[in-house]
Amino acid sequence: MSSSAIAATAPLPQEAKVVSGFDRKPPSAGSAAVVEILPTAQAASAQPRPARRPHWLGFAAAAAWGLLAALTLLWPNKPAGFEDWAYTAEFGTAAAAIAVTWALLALSTSARFSLLARANAVFSRGAPWIVVSALILALWEILTAKTGALPPPFFAPPSSLIDAYANDYARLADSTYNSLKLLLEGVLWGAAVGFTVGISIGWSRAISYWVHPLLRFLGPLPPTALLPIAFFFFPSSHAASVFLIALATGFPVAILTWSGVAGVNKAYYDVARTMGASEWFLIFRVAIPAALPQVFVGLFMGFGSSFVVLIVAEMMGVKSGLGWYLTWAQGYASYVNMYAALIVMTVIFSSLISLLFAVRDRVLVWQKGIVKW
Amino acid sequence: MVAAAVEKPRPEPIEPSTAAPGASRIRVEGVSHGFDAPSGRLEVLENVDLDVAPGEFVALLGPSGCGKSTLLRLVAGLEPAAAGTITQDGNPITRPDPSRIVVFQDPTLFPWRTVWDNVALGLQAQGILKQEKTRVDAALCKVGLEGFARSYPHQLSGGMAQRVALARALVNNPRLLILDEPLGKLDSLTRLEMQSELVSLWQKNGFSVLLVTHDVEEALFLAQRVVIFSPRPAKIVTEVRIERPYPRHRDDPCSPACGTKC
Ligand SMILES: Nc1ncnc2c1ncn2[C@@H]1O[C@H](COP(=O)(O)OP(=O)(O)OP(=O)(O)O)[C@@H](O)[C@H]1O
Ligand SMILES: [Mg+2]
Numbered sequence: 001m002s003s004s005a006i007a008a009t010a011p012l013p014q015e016a017k018v019v020s021g022f023d024r025k026p027p028s029a030g031s032a033a034v035v036e037i038l039p040t041a042q043a044a045s046a047q048p049r050p051a052r053r054p055h056w057l058g059f060a061a062a063a064a065w066g067l068l069a070a071l072t073l074l075w076p077n078k079p080a081g082f083e084d085w086a087y088t089a090e091f092g093t094a095a096a097a098i099a100v101t102w103a104l105l106a107l108s109t110s111a112r113f114s115l116l117a118r119a120n121a122v123f124s125r126g127a128p129w130i131v132v133s134a135l136i137l138a139l140w141e142i143l144t145a146k147t148g149a150l151p152p153p154f155f156a157p158p159s160s161l162i163d164a165y166a167n168d169y170a171r172l173a174d175s176t177y178n179s180l181k182l183l184l185e186g187v188l189w190g191a192a193v194g195f196t197v198g199i200s201i202g203w204s205r206a207i208s209y210w211v212h213p214l215l216r217f218l219g220p221l222p223p224t225a226l227l228p229i230a231f232f233f234f235p236s237s238h239a240a241s242v243f244l245i246a247l248a249t250g251f252p253v254a255i256l257t258w259s260g261v262a263g264v265n266k267a268y269y270d271v272a273r274t275m276g277a278s279e280w281f282l283i284f285r286v287a288i289p290a291a292l293p294q295v296f297v298g299l300f301m302g303f304g305s306s307f308v309v310l311i312v313a314e315m316m317g318v319k320s321g322l323g324w325y326l327t328w329a330q331g332y333a334s335y336v337n338m339y340a341a342l343i344v345m346t347v348i349f350s351s352l353i354s355l356l357f358a359v360r361d362r363v364l365v366w367q368k369g370i371v372k373w
Numbered sequence: 374m375v376a377a378a379v380e381k382p383r384p385e386p387i388e389p390s391t392a393a394p395g396a397s398r399i400r401v402e403g404v405s406h407g408f409d410a411p412s413g414r415l416e417v418l419e420n421v422d423l424d425v426a427p428g429e430f431v432a433l434l435g436p437s438g439c440g441k442s443t444l445l446r447l448v449a450g451l452e453p454a455a456a457g458t459i460t461q462d463g464n465p466i467t468r469p470d471p472s473r474i475v476v477f478q479d480p481t482l483f484p485w486r487t488v489w490d491n492v493a494l495g496l497q498a499q500g501i502l503k504q505e506k507t508r509v510d511a512a513l514c515k516v517g518l519e520g521f522a523r524s525y526p527h528q529l530s531g532g533m534a535q536r537v538a539l540a541r542a543l544v545n546n547p548r549l550l551i552l553d554e555p556l557g558k559l560d561s562l563t564r565l566e567m568q569s570e571l572v573s574l575w576q577k578n579g580f581s582v583l584l585v586t587h588d589v590e591e592a593l594f595l596a597q598r599v600v601i602f603s604p605r606p607a608k609i610v611t612e613v614r615i616e617r618p619y620p621r622h623r624d625d626p627c628s629p630a631c632g633t634k635c
Contacts, residue, residue, distance in 0.1 A: 035506050113500050250597070254601050265481065267477060267479065267481045268481060268483060269493070270446075270451055270475070270477070270481075271477070271481050271541075272494065272498060273451065273469045274450075274451065274469040274470075274471070274473065274474055274495055275469075275471050275474065275495035275498045275499070275541075275545060276469070276470065276471040276495065276499045277498035278498070281498050282499075285497070285498075286483070289483070289485045289486075290483070290485070292485070308477045362631075363484075364527075366484055366485045366486070366487075366526075366527070367484070367527075
């Protein structure tokens with residue numbers, strides 16, 4: 001009898017079985033039959049079964065949302081010295097609806113419909129998050145509306161956010177639109193100018209001689225420090241903000257584009273030159289594509305600081321936008337609206353970053369192993 | 374009889390690609406070159422005379438750091454020589470030109486371009502890609518990589534990448550192919566395979582070849598003439614003419630004898 005047959009019968013530890021079953025080619029027909037038995041036992045242990053996990057996690061998600069619904073609807077709000085928090089019932093009903101949906105999804109893991117199967121795939125990846133988010137919302141609701149442990153009006157329950165969005169959506173939408181417009185205007189200018197400056201100082205020694213020291217000297221100055229001066233010098237607070245946002249975006253883009261161009265493998269130029277490339281070709285078809293990964297790093301950094309400048313500028317002088325909305329809500333002590341605006345801001349800024357990641361992945365498909373956002 | 378040492382560079386076109394129409398004569402006359410290092414001037418080439426006949430395959434051998442790559446850069450026109458003249462078919466070489474293509478030790482493919490776009494580089498740089506697209510496919514075919522046109526360089530093995538670099542050179546229909554240790558980084562099996570491919574490409578296309586290598590056997594297998602350099606500053610020590618017919622075989626009985634000057 002061959003050793004793999006012994007492995008099948010003797011009570012060896014799991015690893016020993018796996019080695020003998022997979023690494024050994026069956027030398028004869030007799031042992032081939034034994035090998036046939038072995039893998040079935042090992043397949044379960046060697047290959048993780050993805051279908052098992054979401055099943056009970058799905059029910060856990062349904063239970064968590066059900067819990068949220070129940071405590072929202074059944075536990076009366078603590079009187080807070082003013083009229084009751086609005087939209088408590090609606091919030092509870094929505095949570096209940098979500099709970100039912102999760103329960104159905106969890107039940108349908110063996111679904112034949114492709115749409116449902118796909119929904120299930122997405123769901124099973126996010127299931128732990130879905131459970132935890134329900135628990136966080138429940139805790140939040142308990143600490144605010146139910147017990148008042150976190151005092152109103154500084155803290156508001158999640159259900160009251162619905163109130164803010166329902167009653168002030170026009171102002172919020174307008175602020176969002178104005179913020180986005182201002183941001184994009186500044187970012188586009190900044191990225192374009194920063195990119196051009198970066199390429200120029202990377203390419204031309206003369207331009208580098210004059211511009212590089214300026215960039216190094218003035219670049220680290222936070223653009224927000226220039227706000228008062230900019231508001232004074234520019235014809236409108238809008239123009240001043242565009243300038244400062246452009247500055248915030250442009251500086252990292254310029255520095256990183258420059259370092260990207262400076263770091264291009266010199267052999268690429270030699271290759272292109274021996275094939276008859278012109279100066280134009282060397283810049284646009286060699287230097288720029290080679291520097292693009294660095295340019296994107298600059299864009300990510302520029303985006304980050306442009307958000308800061310945008311919000312500060314809107315808080316300080318621009319009479320519209322989400323930053324302005326925050327100060328406005330603070331003035332009226334309507335903290336619910338402030339939370340609502342903060343959430344909008346989070347969604348917008350993270351979407352913009354995700355968008356930039358998507359663009360980068362598109363443009364830099366040739367890179368291997370790029371980071372996932 | 375099989376290999377003969379020649380005292381002076383007096384090349385005559387020999388064998389397969391005799392008087393090929395698409396081949397250049399390169400004449401290096403009294404070329405000296407050096408670099409300004411922090412510790413003073415570094416002389417690299419000293420009074421080098423070298424002729425490459427049209428269609429000839431010449432290999433350069435010499436100790437590391439003696440100045441072989443420097444000589445190739447001068448011939449390519451990437452740098453001007455400090456002294457002496459280099460001519461191509463009688464015209465002084467002053468700048469790079471697609472008729473003289475270099476293949477470097479590293480493939481130096483552009484990682485942001487697909488294999489096809491990498492091979493198309495020369496035609497695009499010369500502004501004739503639109504009319505000449507078929508040449509790219511033909512060059513890829515020559516090196517047997519037509520199936521990888523849409524791949525990116527990071528998806529290729531070392532040997533495949535070097536082959537793409539070769540295709541990128543060939544697509545320009547060079548009259549002189551300058552090879553700077555093109556097979557240096559390949560494993561020995563791929564290396565042998567690529568050496569045979571090089572010979573057949575050379576025989577089919579008929580360009581002149583200037584090859585730098587560290588590998589004596591490779592030089593003997595490939596070249597019609599082997600030029601041996603001294604340590605830096607490089608001078609030509611001697612030349613060996615190898616008159617074995619192509620395709621050559623590694624186990625030819627004369628092989629060991631060829632290594633020494635007979
Ligand atoms: N751009 C440069 N600036 C300064 N010194 C250089 C430069 N290029 C080459 N050298 C020097 O010239 C000498 C010859 O270099 P080269 O690259 O021509 O050698 P090589 O014969 O090709 O060597 P290897 O066989 O190792 O490739 C070396 O000592 C090197 O340091
Ligand atoms: Mg070299």
